[in-house]
Amino acid sequence: MKFKELYCVAALASFLALTACSGEEESGENLMAEKSSNAMPEKAPQPASKELPTTLTAKPTPEPIAKDVSVEDEVTLTGSIIFKELEGGFYAFIAESGDRYTLHNLEEQFQQNGLIAKVTGVPKPKMMTFTQFGTVLQVTSVEIIDSSKVTNKIAIE
Incomplete structure (x- = not known):
């Protein structure tokens, strides 16, 4: 119950x-x-102005034309060469502007972590790498500006 x-x-x-x-x-x-x-009184509809469009139209935009990078497109950048420990290690470059580059064809004498240099090379924006560290820069020349901040490369075992 x-x-x-x-x-x-x-x-x-x-x-x-x-x-x-x-x-x-x-x-x-x-x-x-x-x-x-x-709170909000209703407004009377405004008559359509002759200056305002009454229909929307879309115009197609042309796709940009791909341009092949050649030796004429060399850039000269000032910044730091640094060693990154990814996928066996690689040398990267951080320009004064903050742009990041993965250095290809960097001579062994310039492979120094912390080296401040002026690097000339051809950017390869379409080249893909495992590093995923900015644009690939095919190095053509390097000018050392300051080597006082160079630290030894950390050994990778």
């Missing part, structure tokens, strides 16, 4: 809670509707 009484009380409480909640939602929606109607 106690189980039936407890079940009836729980069912009655649930029913009252649901009806109370639904009443609040309706009154809340009515209040929001009243506030929005009082």
Whole structure:
């Protein structure tokens, strides 16, 4: 007998809670509707101006033409040569502007971590590497500016 009484009380409480909640939602929606109607009076539609377009049209844009990089596109950058320990290690270059490059064809005498130099080379933006460190720069010449900050390359075993 106690189980039936407890079940009836729980069912009655649930029913009252649901009806109370639904009443609040309706009154809340009515209040929001009243506030929005009082706050913003409706404006009469403005007649269309002759200067404004009445239709939208899209014009196709031509794709850029790919340009082959040649020796004429050499760049000279000043910055730091650094050694990165990724995929067996590689030498990277961070220019003064903050641009990052992966150096290819860097002579062994310039493979010094921390070397500040002026590097001339041809950027290869379409070349992909495992390093994922900026644009590949095919080095043609290097001029040392400051070697006082050079640290030894960390041995990779």
